[in-house]
Amino acid sequence: MNEQIQEVLALTNRWVKRLSREKFSMLFTLIQPMLFWLIFFGNLFQRAADVQIVQAPNYMSFLAAGVVVMTVLNNGLAGGVDLLFDKENGFLERLMATPIRRSSVIISRFLFVMAITAMQILVILGVAFLFGVSAETGILGIALILVIGMLFGVGLTAISMAMAFSVKSHGDFFSVLGFLSLPMIFLSSALVPLAAMPGWMKTLAFFNPMTWVIDAIRPLILSGWSQALPQVAIALGVLAIFDALCLYGGARAFKRSVG
Amino acid sequence: MSVAVAIEIKGLGKIYDTVNAVKNLSLTVAQGEIFGLLGPNGAGKSTTLRILITTLSPTSGTATIFGHDVVKEADTIRRLIGYVPQERAIDRFLTGREHLLLLADLYHLPKNEALTRIASLLKLVDLEEHADRVAKGYSGGMKRKLDIACGLLPNPKVLFLDEPTLGLDVQSRLNIWQYLRQLRQQGMTIVMTTNYLDEADQLCDRIAIIDRGEIRAIGSPKDLKASLGGDGVWLTLGDPHSPLVETLSTALKALPFVRAIRSAPQGLDIRVDAPEKALPAILDTTNRVGCRLDGIEYHRPRLDDVFVAHTGRSLKDQPPEPAT
Numbered sequence: 001m002n003e004q005i006q007e008v009l010a011l012t013n014r015w016v017k018r019l020s021r022e023k024f025s026m027l028f029t030l031i032q033p034m035l036f037w038l039i040f041f042g043n044l045f046q047r048a049a050d051v052q053i054v055q056a057p058n059y060m061s062f063l064a065a066g067v068v069v070m071t072v073l074n075n076g077l078a079g080g081v082d083l084l085f086d087k088e089n090g091f092l093e094r095l096m097a098t099p100i101r102r103s104s105v106i107i108s109r110f111l112f113v114m115a116i117t118a119m120q121i122l123v124i125l126g127v128a129f130l131f132g133v134s135a136e137t138g139i140l141g142i143a144l145i146l147v148i149g150m151l152f153g154v155g156l157t158a159i160s161m162a163m164a165f166s167v168k169s170h171g172d173f174f175s176v177l178g179f180l181s182l183p184m185i186f187l188s189s190a191l192v193p194l195a196a197m198p199g200w201m202k203t204l205a206f207f208n209p210m211t212w213v214i215d216a217i218r219p220l221i222l223s224g225w226s227q228a229l230p231q232v233a234i235a236l237g238v239l240a241i242f243d244a245l246c247l248y249g250g251a252r253a254f255k256r257s258v259g
Numbered sequence: 260m261s262v263a264v265a266i267e268i269k270g271l272g273k274i275y276d277t278v279n280a281v282k283n284l285s286l287t288v289a290q291g292e293i294f295g296l297l298g299p300n301g302a303g304k305s306t307t308l309r310i311l312i313t314t315l316s317p318t319s320g321t322a323t324i325f326g327h328d329v330v331k332e333a334d335t336i337r338r339l340i341g342y343v344p345q346e347r348a349i350d351r352f353l354t355g356r357e358h359l360l361l362l363a364d365l366y367h368l369p370k371n372e373a374l375t376r377i378a379s380l381l382k383l384v385d386l387e388e389h390a391d392r393v394a395k396g397y398s399g400g401m402k403r404k405l406d407i408a409c410g411l412l413p414n415p416k417v418l419f420l421d422e423p424t425l426g427l428d429v430q431s432r433l434n435i436w437q438y439l440r441q442l443r444q445q446g447m448t449i450v451m452t453t454n455y456l457d458e459a460d461q462l463c464d465r466i467a468i469i470d471r472g473e474i475r476a477i478g479s480p481k482d483l484k485a486s487l488g489g490d491g492v493w494l495t496l497g498d499p500h501s502p503l504v505e506t507l508s509t510a511l512k513a514l515p516f517v518r519a520i521r522s523a524p525q526g527l528d529i530r531v532d533a534p535e536k537a538l539p540a541i542l543d544t545t546n547r548v549g550c551r552l553d554g555i556e557y558h559r560p561r562l563d564d565v566f567v568a569h570t571g572r573s574l575k576d577q578p579p580e581p582a583t
Contacts, residue, residue: 003367010364018352021393090348094409097312098365099337258314 007100011108015082019116029116037067038127041191053196056222061133064124065218066190069210071120072149073184076156077177079113080164084173087164087257096258106161106254113157114150121149133221137228141220148235152213155243158250165257189214212238263290265417265448266311271320273306280306282472283320288450288465293443295463296452297566299574303472304452305345305421311450312342312419324417338366341415345422345452347402351395355386355405358394359412366413380408383438400431407438418442420451424458436462456562456574468569475569484560487568489518489530491558492541496526497551507548514540526553 019026042060049059056062083105086092095105125135125142135141160177167173185191187201188210194202205211216235219228266288273281281303288294296304309315311322313333322329329336350358356377363373381387384404394402403423410418423439424432439449439462453459459466460480467477476483496504499522508527511517516537519530531537534557545552566574 006364006367010361014350014353014357014361017357018350021352090344091350093309093314094342094344094348095365096314097337097340097342098362098413099334100365 004101004104007104008108008111011095011104012111015108015112018082029120037070038063038124039131042067042131054193060128060131061222062193062218063191064128064133064221065214066185066188067124067128068121068145068149068217069152069188069214070185070190071124072117072153072213073156073210074181075113075117075120076153077160077181079109079153079157080160080162081173083109083161084164084167084170088170092258102254102258106250109161110154110157114153117149117153118146121146128221135221136224137220141225141228144232145217145220148213148216148232148239151236151239151243152209155209155239155246158243158246162246162250162253165253184208184210189218209238209242264288265290265292266294266322266324266450268307268311268322269320271307271310271322272318273303273310273315274318280472281310281317284469284472284474285320286467286474286477288448290448291443291446292464293439293449293451293462295459295466296450296469297454297456297459297463297466297562297574298452298469299454302469304454304469306472307469308419308421308450308452312340313337338413339416341410341413341418343406343410343418343420343423345425347399347406349394349397349402349405352393354391354393355381355397355401355408356390358405358409362409362412368413376412376414380411383411384408385434400427400434403427403431403435407435411442415447417448417450420449422453423451424453424455432458454574456566460562468566470570476565480562480565483565484562487530487560487564489532490534490560491564492529492531492534492538493523493554493556493558494526494529494541494545494552495554495556497553499524499526501550503548503550507545507550510544510548511541514544516540 038060042063045059045063049062051058054062083092086095092105096102122142125145128134135145137144163173163176167176187204188208189205190210194205194211194215197205212231212235216228216231219231264287266286268284268286271281271284272279284303284307296307298304306315310317311324311329313329313336316330324336324339327335327339353361359377359380360373363377368376381390384407386401386404386408389397389401394405397405407420407423410420420439424435427435436458439451443449443464451463453463463480465477465479466483468475468483476486478486498504504522504527508520508522511520511527511529514537516532517529518532521528529537529541531541538555538557542552542555563573566572
């Protein structure tokens with residue numbers, strides 16, 4: 001057990017070092033979601049969005065939950081990229097020829113992606129606060145937002161790693177990634193509430209786990225505990241199923257790839 | 260004196276989808292030798308190596324390292340071996356020292372021991388000056404040296420190297436050969452793949468020639484060359500299709516030093532025992548028969564000849580391919 005902790009720490013430390021040496025990449029990773037989505041999109045649609053429809057004092061306060069979950073989505077789906085590069089340049093094989101527990105590599109990646117995501121969520125909520133959006137449920141609510149975000153992120157990262165281990169080339173990986181990411185966002189309640197969508201989109205968004213995650217986080221920011229808790233309970237149920245499926249798929253892909 | 264067996268491979272086979280990469284391969288490597296797997300790209304060398312380092316499981320057959328099965332006791336094997344991959348499996352954002360520190364943690368070396376080992380390895384491969392630079396700026400030779408230091412970090416009983424000098428300049432190659440010879444002197448068993456003949460010839464104690472997934476010949480470079488049957492003399496004839504060539508061939512066969520004669524596109528390919536006596540006699544005979552001689556070439560047997568004899572083609576003719 002102690003040995004595995006040492007392995008996971010050493011491998012996680014590597015991801016941190018890599019990120020810290022890609023300063024530009026780090027900066028843009030942190031800034032992009034809040035700048036692009038929250039500030040630009042939030043202010044741009046301020047007038048266009050109908051307060052009656054979004055059921056929020058202003059569009060940005062409605063959008064905040066969406067941006068939080070979009071960030072989880074993008075980080076999660078990109079979570080396997082570094083493993084893909086490790087696979088392609090042989091670093092993964094070097095690691096696999098050492099007497100480490102096979103799971104240490106995976107766990108280190110989960111830890112790293114989750115830590116980065118958590119930081120980004122806090123930054124987004126902080127920026128939203130500067131624009132006058134504060135979470136109705138306070139610190140405890142923010143902690144719950146982080147937990148829900150992490151639970152969604154685990155499943156997404158597992159999908160991403162499964163893809164990294166299965167694809168033949170990184171071209172395939174990025175094609176699938178590009179194909180998945182935007183539809184997941186548009187076919188969810190991130191930008192518009194379900195009630196305001198055309199029927200067919202509503203149906204698709206209903207089956208998107210992202211919708212349920214957003215619908216749990218949004219009342220934590222906008223409304224307060226009494227409205228949030230039932231939504232949170234539903235989201236936790238959805239996430240339990242989602243994560244179980246993703247982790248099962250991820251474990252299979254990993255086993256097939258590295259034994 | 261009997262030498263301990265380091266590696267024993269029996270009937271090893273690996274099939275990818277439809278490709279039979281390794282077929283029924285058997286061989287033994289003794290402790291303390293440098294063993295080379297020689298063959299063109301795609302011959303099955305790297306596949307064999309990957310099975311031995313436990314990152315690939317065989318379709319059939321078994322392989323053991325110091326008595327431990329590479330499939331059933333993979334974790335034990337991983338504690339015995341060091342691996343130097345073919346690709347430049349270097350994280351360009353980490354420094355050389357950070358690579359070694361990471362591996363030290365993965366091998367659970369005690370902190371003090373790790374630091375001393377890392378310092379001495381950096382010294383061995385002459386990377387001390389660059390140890391704290393990010394690997395992005397390393398030259399090919401420096402990356403390779405770091406690779407070797409990484410492979411040696413766990414102080415392995417068997418070191419596996421995949422094409423250790425591929426694409427390196429002459430000086431770096433010679434340095435790496437020198438490290439490997441030093442390691443053998445310390446009793447380490449070394450298994451390497453190569454598609455360089457001179458590397459196999461000068462560095463390896465024994466080699467297995469592999470082509471299309473099968474072993475074609477196995478032995479020390481010296482024995483393999485001797486098994487060709489003597490030194491080679493090539494005659495280039497003015498008219499290789501003249502009926503006189505037949506007469507010449509019969510006359511040469513009667514000479515005491517000539518062991519074999521084969522006709523070749525340019526003339527005749529002769530194997531001789533004592534070149535200092537055979538050469539004048541061959542020239543005499545050619546003159547006496549009246550064949551016009553355009554050239555005569557003498558050479559000691561080369562590993563390339565061995566390769567051609569066993570595979571029917573020259574390793575030098577292989578077009579460079581991306582490694583698989």
